[in-house]
Amino acid sequence: MKAVCWQGIHEVGVEEVPDPHLVNPRDAIIKVTSSAICGSDLHLYDGYIPLVYRGDILGHEFMGEVVEVGSAVTNLAVGDRVVVPFPIACGSCYFCSRELYSLCENSNPNAHLAEKLWGHSPAGLFGYSHLLGGYAGGQAQYVRVPFADIGPVKVPNELTDEQVLFLSDIFPTGYMAAENCNIRAGDTVAVWGCGPVGQFAIKSAFLLGAERVIAIDRFPERLEMAQRSGAHTLHYEEVDILEALRDMTGGRGPDSCIDAVGMEAHMPGAHGVYDKVKTSLRMETDRPGVLRQAISACRNGGTLSVAGVYGGLIDKVPFGAVVNRSITVKTGQTHVQHYTRPLLERISRGDIDPSFVVTHRIGIDEVPQAYEMFRNKHDGCIKVVVQPWA
Amino acid sequence: MAIALQRVRDTSDTAARALKGLPVKHVDHVLAWYGVAKALGSALKRRTRKKAVRLPPSGGSREVVAVVAGVTALAVGAYAVRRHYMRKHATQLAARGQLYATTSLAIQATPRSLYDLLTNPQRVSEILEGIELTDASTQGVSRWRLKSGGEYDVHIADDAPGSLVSWRIIGASGEAYRATVSLESVDGGHGARAGVRVEPDRSSNGHDSAAHAVELQAALEAMAPAIAKQLRRLKQFVETGEIATTHGQPVGKRSIIGKLLARGDS
Numbered sequence: 001m002k003a004v005c006w007q008g009i010h011e012v013g014v015e016e017v018p019d020p021h022l023v024n025p026r027d028a029i030i031k032v033t034s035s036a037i038c039g040s041d042l043h044l045y046d047g048y049i050p051l052v053y054r055g056d057i058l059g060h061e062f063m064g065e066v067v068e069v070g071s072a073v074t075n076l077a078v079g080d081r082v083v084v085p086f087p088i089a090c091g092s093c094y095f096c097s098r099e100l101y102s103l104c105e106n107s108n109p110n111a112h113l114a115e116k117l118w119g120h121s122p123a124g125l126f127g128y129s130h131l132l133g134g135y136a137g138g139q140a141q142y143v144r145v146p147f148a149d150i151g152p153v154k155v156p157n158e159l160t161d162e163q164v165l166f167l168s169d170i171f172p173t174g175y176m177a178a179e180n181c182n183i184r185a186g187d188t189v190a191v192w193g194c195g196p197v198g199q200f201a202i203k204s205a206f207l208l209g210a211e212r213v214i215a216i217d218r219f220p221e222r223l224e225m226a227q228r229s230g231a232h233t234l235h236y237e238e239v240d241i242l243e244a245l246r247d248m249t250g251g252r253g254p255d256s257c258i259d260a261v262g263m264e265a266h267m268p269g270a271h272g273v274y275d276k277v278k279t280s281l282r283m284e285t286d287r288p289g290v291l292r293q294a295i296s297a298c299r300n301g302g303t304l305s306v307a308g309v310y311g312g313l314i315d316k317v318p319f320g321a322v323v324n325r326s327i328t329v330k331t332g333q334t335h336v337q338h339y340t341r342p343l344l345e346r347i348s349r350g351d352i353d354p355s356f357v358v359t360h361r362i363g364i365d366e367v368p369q370a371y372e373m374f375r376n377k378h379d380g381c382i383k384v385v386v387q388p389w390a
Numbered sequence: 391m392a393i394a395l396q397r398v399r400d401t402s403d404t405a406a407r408a409l410k411g412l413p414v415k416h417v418d419h420v421l422a423w424y425g426v427a428k429a430l431g432s433a434l435k436r437r438t439r440k441k442a443v444r445l446p447p448s449g450g451s452r453e454v455v456a457v458v459a460g461v462t463a464l465a466v467g468a469y470a471v472r473r474h475y476m477r478k479h480a481t482q483l484a485a486r487g488q489l490y491a492t493t494s495l496a497i498q499a500t501p502r503s504l505y506d507l508l509t510n511p512q513r514v515s516e517i518l519e520g521i522e523l524t525d526a527s528t529q530g531v532s533r534w535r536l537k538s539g540g541e542y543d544v545h546i547a548d549d550a551p552g553s554l555v556s557w558r559i560i561g562a563s564g565e566a567y568r569a570t571v572s573l574e575s576v577d578g579g580h581g582a583r584a585g586v587r588v589e590p591d592r593s594s595n596g597h598d599s600a601a602h603a604v605e606l607q608a609a610l611e612a613m614a615p616a617i618a619k620q621l622r623r624l625k626q627f628v629e630t631g632e633i634a635t636t637h638g639q640p641v642g643k644r645s646i647i648g649k650l651l652a653r654g655d656s
Contacts, residue, residue: 005642017640024632053648055641072631090630093498094581106626109634109656112618124634134655136639144639147630 002388003057003140004367009047010375012058012368020136020144025072028148030084034161035138035386036061037367038169039195040262040309042375044129048263048285049311051113051130059386060086060126061168062138063161066152073149082152084145085336086169087123088135091150102333107147108133117312122333139367141388153340156348162355162385163347166200170383171354172339174200174260175207177307180330181256183208190214190245190254190297191231192290194222196357196383197307198260202229203352205258214248216241218266221380225357237268245297253299262308265289271316278315285312295321306331357383363390480603489606490589491614497625501573501582502552504628508571509546509555517627518620558591566591586621588613619656 005015020029038061043049063083066076076082088108089101096104104123108114111121114131124146127137136143145152155164174197181189189205191198194217205213206229215226216234223233234244245254266272267289275287291306295318298304304327322329346352359382362370370384483489497504507513511532515523525533530546541562548556548570556570572585590606626633636655644652 001640003640003642007642013642015642017642020640021638023635023638026630026632051651053644053652055644055648057640057642088634090626090634092629094496094577097498106630107634109636110654111622112615130652130655133634134636134652136636136641140640146634 001141002364003136004059004364004386005054006044006052006056006058007054010045010372012045012371014365014367015055017057017140019142022068022070023144024146025070026147026149027070028066028073028076028145028152029068030062030064030082030138030143030145030152031067032062032064032138032141032143032388033081034063034165035059035140035388036165036168036170037139037370037374037384037386039197040128041371043263043309043311045371045375046264049129049131050117051134053130056127056129056134057136057140058127059137059139060128061165061170062126062143063155063165063168064143066148067142069148075149076152076154080152080154081157083155083164083167083340084126084138084143085151085153085167085172085340086125086128087151087333087336088125088133088146089123089150089337090147091337096150099335099338100332101150101335101337103335110134125333139364139386139388141364151337153344155344159347160355162358163353164344165385166196166354166357167336167340167343167347169334169336170196170357171200171343171352172336173197173307173334174202175204175339175343176332176334177201177258177260177305178204178208178210180305181205181208181258181303183210183256185209186211187255188212188214188249189256189258190216190294191226191258191260192216192265192294193259193261193308194219194226194233195260198222198258199225199229199357199382200354201258201260201307202226202231205256206230207346207351214245214254219377221359222382225382228356241293242297249299253297253302255299256303256305257294257298259290259294259304259306259308261290262306263287263310263312265291265308267293274316284315286310286314288314288317291317295327298325298327300325301327303328303330307334309333358385360384362386364388476607477601477604480607484590484603484606487589487592489603489610490587491610491617492585492587493614493618493621494583494585495621495625496576496581496583497628498577498581499628500579501575504571504573504582504584505552505555507624507628509549511544517623517633519623520616560591566593568592584621584624586617588617 001017001019002014003017004012007013022029041058044052044058066078066080066082069076087102089096089104090106093105102123108121108124110130110133114121124133124135126135178201183189183205187210189210191201191213194215202213202215213231214234215223215231216236217223218235218237223235227233234241263286265287271289275289278284279287294304347354359380362384364386367386373379374381374384511523511526520537521534523532524535532544534544535541543560545558547558547568548554554572556568559567559569567588568591569588574583576583623633
């Protein structure tokens with residue numbers, strides 16, 4: 001089969017690899033009909049995530065048709081059309097039983113590596129480094145899905161791939177980011193980053209009752225998309241964000257702030273230079289410019305929700321402000337399995353059509369160029385959908 | 391060099407007095423080796439000045455050689471000091487019966503069900519990696535073979551159904567260990583804490599020498615990750631009915647380093 005493989009920093013390629021096969025009784029093999037390139041794939045592409053090896057198959061947003069099931073999978077049948085959550089979860093451990101699926105204790109075969117870096121290990125993820133299991137990802141024609149009786153969700157035929165594909169990651173991720181804000185009627189929510197997760201965070205904030213959403217980015221096409229969702233927009237290179245937010249909220253600050261940017265934040269001014277120098281010298285692994293700004297902007301007693309991915313060590317984060325101004329910080333990899341069914345219902349009801357975010361549709365052979373285009377934000381690229389059989 | 395050492399010793403007394411709580415001999419060790427390094431560096435420098443040894447002509451290069459020699463001597467000294475304290479530490483731990491490897495995990499199962507599984511060698515052999523059961527015909531006794539080589543007889547040595555089971559493990563060359571799994575109820579009765587402790591069997595002979603204590607400590611340190619891995623496999627098997635793995639999955643063209651690193655995957 002064809003698969004998109006990591007070949008080095010800023011290098012991915014399409015390679016011929018063997019087809020996957022069932023290994024465990026709870027596995028299924030999925031023929032991928034649609035896959036996507038996620039903003040967090042760019043962290044792998046840019047070399048920010050450790051323990052990615054040449055030849056690793058990328059991709060954690062995918063859906064398709066079941067072509068084979070293991071002996072212990074009784075809820076799926078060959079021919080079912082499913083969307084697959086990016087965290088792999090067993091469904092029975094301490095955390096899965098509390099619906100904290102991205103913290104599954106049994107799905108990361110390399111848990112000992114993650115424990116060394118982070119103290120404890122989270123769940124294994126598809127196509128996201130050996131630190132998180134080393135599982136082959138879904139930017140391929142077929143994927144082996146472990147614990148297939150827990151993750152994949154059957155989707156109705158009347159919905160298109162593009163309407164349900166993003167249940168695998170970015171829609172639940174944006175939704176959880178907004179849900180973590182504990183939004184009340186009349187609230188103002190500020191969202192840093194109008195990439196795909198930011199766009200879903202904006203939509204979700206409105207779905208959950210926010211009165212006003214303020215979207216922050218620097219790319220006009222992203223700000224326009226946010227505007228179409230009803231958000232007020234701020235271009236961070238044109239205005240002083242802290243001043244603007246203070247002004248828009250009568251000096252109080254937004255009730256909730258969502259960081260949908262993560263470890264590769266671009267910041268103007270001294271903070272941005274500082275982080276670039278420190279990450280270049282390997283004295284800091286991530287660039288936390290947005291995190292600093294969101295903490296400073298958030299109103300006293302407000303909530304900071306971090307949906308953007310951070311991988312390692314950051315510094316100069318004003319934690320004193322968090323403590324002294326009673327800011328609640330909520331974060332985590334998304335517990336996708338908790339959200340897939342309720343959000344599928346919302347899509348079926350017509351509350352939201354997630355395909356609004358798609359800007360590019362490509363075949364698998366074009367993926368290497370698409371990574372470059374997505375990274376450099378060329379051609380108005382916001383979301384790329386890959387059709388592996390096109 | 392003797393003078394240098396004496397000078398260092400005098401300095402070390404002063405330093406030790408200044409650093410309250412640090413025994414004189416510890417400071418002495420470090421500073422003595424510093425003295426050796428310094429003396430060696432100076433000697434080399436003098437010899438190079440007299441052209442007694444053939445070295446590059448520039449003064450800068452001579453300095454480099456002197457510095458490298460000094461650093462090397464320091465490194466050798468640091469290694470010797472570390473080795474000395476490791477031996478001492480291992481001997482003390484062995485004497486106090488504190489030479490062991492330990493790990494624990496919370497498992498979603500009752501202590502009794504875990505006990506029943508652990509006392510069934512056939513079922514345990516389905517879980518453990520890198521070791522196979524060769525004989526379990528006698529109650530309470532089994533024989534296992536490591537895939538990497540070595541055969542072990544395992545006897546149940548202590549047994550408290552539902553809370554503890556302990557095995558005596560004897561290798562072909564006579565080395566003996568004791569492995570104990572203690573089980574206690576946690577999470578309001580929904581789970582169990584399984585604690586594993588592996589230690590040299592105190593009834594076996596010959597582990598009281600310093601050299602043997604160091605060997606045992608090294609063996610236990612090497613064993614610790616494997617013990618943790620086997621316990622995690624047990625947890626996965628009990629909670630999910632299978633063991634998570636990526637073996638056999640498709641992969642693109644690996645680099646040589648990638649191949650080596652990916653070998654460590656489970």
